[in-house]
Amino acid sequence: MEGFRARAPGKIILAGEHAVVHGSAAVAAAIDLYTHSSLHLLPASEEDGAGAVEVDLRDTGLVFSWPCARLREVFGDRAGAAVNAPRPCSSNELASMAKLLEQEDIPEDKIWLAAGLSAFLYLYTSILGCRPGKAVVKSDLPLGAGLGSSAAFSVSLSGALLAAAGAVRPQAADAGTEWGSFHKEDLELVNQWAFQGEKIIHGKPSGIDNAVSTFGSMIKFKKGEFTNLKSSNPVKMLITDTRVGRNTKALVAGVSERASRHPDAMASVISAVNSISEELSSIVELAADDEVAITAKEEKLAELMEMNQGLLQCMGVSHCAIETVLRTTLKYNLVSKLTGAGGGGCVLTLIPSLLPNSVLEKTTTEIESHGFRCFQVKVGGRGLQFCRG
Numbered sequence: 001m002e003g004f005r006a007r008a009p010g011k012i013i014l015a016g017e018h019a020v021v022h023g024s025a026a027v028a029a030a031i032d033l034y035t036h037s038s039l040h041l042l043p044a045s046e047e048d049g050a051g052a053v054e055v056d057l058r059d060t061g062l063v064f065s066w067p068c069a070r071l072r073e074v075f076g077d078r079a080g081a082a083v084n085a086p087r088p089c090s091s092n093e094l095a096s097m098a099k100l101l102e103q104e105d106i107p108e109d110k111i112w113l114a115a116g117l118s119a120f121l122y123l124y125t126s127i128l129g130c131r132p133g134k135a136v137v138k139s140d141l142p143l144g145a146g147l148g149s150s151a152a153f154s155v156s157l158s159g160a161l162l163a164a165a166g167a168v169r170p171q172a173a174d175a176g177t178e179w180g181s182f183h184k185e186d187l188e189l190v191n192q193w194a195f196q197g198e199k200i201i202h203g204k205p206s207g208i209d210n211a212v213s214t215f216g217s218m219i220k221f222k223k224g225e226f227t228n229l230k231s232s233n234p235v236k237m238l239i240t241d242t243r244v245g246r247n248t249k250a251l252v253a254g255v256s257e258r259a260s261r262h263p264d265a266m267a268s269v270i271s272a273v274n275s276i277s278e279e280l281s282s283i284v285e286l287a288a289d290d291e292v293a294i295t296a297k298e299e300k301l302a303e304l305m306e307m308n309q310g311l312l313q314c315m316g317v318s319h320c321a322i323e324t325v326l327r328t329t330l331k332y333n334l335v336s337k338l339t340g341a342g343g344g345g346c347v348l349t350l351i352p353s354l355l356p357n358s359v360l361e362k363t364t365t366e367i368e369s370h371g372f373r374c375f376q377v378k379v380g381g382r383g384l385q386f387c388r389g
């Protein structure tokens with residue numbers, strides 16, 4: 001039985017989250033934590049309508065399965081309908097999926113999974129129709145913590161599903177690895193489908209998370225368009241997961257509500273964030289080849305991150321756990337900002353290249369004494385990759 005495996009990275013947002021939903025520029029980079037999706041198509045049974053679509057969500061320990069006949073009742077038989085023309089999920093389809101999922105007895109403490117399951121069902125049936133198959137999803141990322149697990153989920157699933165449908169052609173594996181990529185136009189198709197999945201999970205996504213998860217690297221993103229940033233010096237970040245659960249859809253909606261209550265003030269906040277992202281993106285690309293130049297560059301990045309954090313607070317998306325991390329790192333002269341939707345989740349701390357290891361260790365120990373979890377990631381790596389098996 002042939003298998004299709006895809007992995008897509010999570011991301012950090014260095015500047016511009018939330019404001020990017022309202023048209024501002026933002027800067028994001030892929031990180032070396034991945035969501036893996038694998039897919040096996042099962043032979044269609046002779047008896048029409050037999051077989052099932054199953055998804056095993058390893059991070060939650062839950063497996064869901066729907067008879068193909070039941071899926072045909074909900075979605076119709078749209079096999080191969082418009083694989084090359086991604087289209088949004090209609091409100092009728094969303095309502096039908098919600099009804100289908102009501103019968104699943106999702107545990108109350110995992111009810112947030114319903115959004116991911118709807119995205120799965122929509123992507124699966126849109127790309128492959130209602131034919132039997134089994135998908136397994138597993139992630140290195142904390143889910144719902146600001147590191148783009150929803151985009152990595154939609155991108156890796158779209159990659160595996162489109163490869164199984166024969167709509168994209170995987171390239172040969174890179175030397176020394178089992179992973180290869182896709183041609184640029186294939187990545188664009190994956191990205192468009194993944195955006196439809198993000199819409200189901202986020203409500204009103206900007207598209208930055210699925211773009212960086214698909215294409216990798218570090219990007220400046222504005223109104224659906226993006227450019228690659230060539231960072232000549234590595235950007236080192238400490239990530240703190242506050243472990244405070246939150247939901248991107250609710251936070252994005254909260255910022256929009258604040259914007260409709262205070263349109264002029266919020267327009268100024270969004271415009272200030274745009275200037276910060278534009279300046280940050282040009283600083284990232286500056287070539288700094290001695291210690292003095294590197295330090296000057298890092299000081300500017302830190303100051304911009306600090307200003308961005310202040311504006312995120314203005315938008316109402318900080319949290320007391322985030323503020324605790326900010327206060328702790330400030331004691332060691334280090335600057336932090338939330339990343340992703342905020343309201344809990346993860347915080348970034350810029351690690352200057354000359355920072356003594358002992359200071360980094362002390363900072364980490366003190367942050368973790370509050371019950372938070374710290375880790376480091378590689379920034380700006382590959383996007384979606386694929387292998388068979």
Ligand SMILES: Nc1ncnc2c1ncn2[C@@H]1O[C@H](COP(=O)(O)OP(=O)(O)O)[C@@H](O)[C@H]1O
Nearest residue numbers: 112116139143144145146147148149150153248
């Ligand atoms: N590996 C996964 N397994 C199941 N659902 C997932 C997975 N990754 C993401 N999701 C879905 O995405 C949602 C989290 O997305 P979101 O609130 O945008 O946070 P983030 O993208 O920052 O992790 C989860 O509630 C779930 O519905």
Ligand SMILES: C[C@@](O)(CCOP(=O)(O)O)CC(=O)O
Nearest residue numbers: 017018146148205206340341
């Ligand atoms: C808040 C936002 O800018 C980023 C959300 O990222 P995450 O889902 O919290 O990883 C929303 C978006 O751009 O779609």
Ligand SMILES: [Mg+2]
Nearest residue numbers: 148150151248
């Ligand atoms: Mg998300």
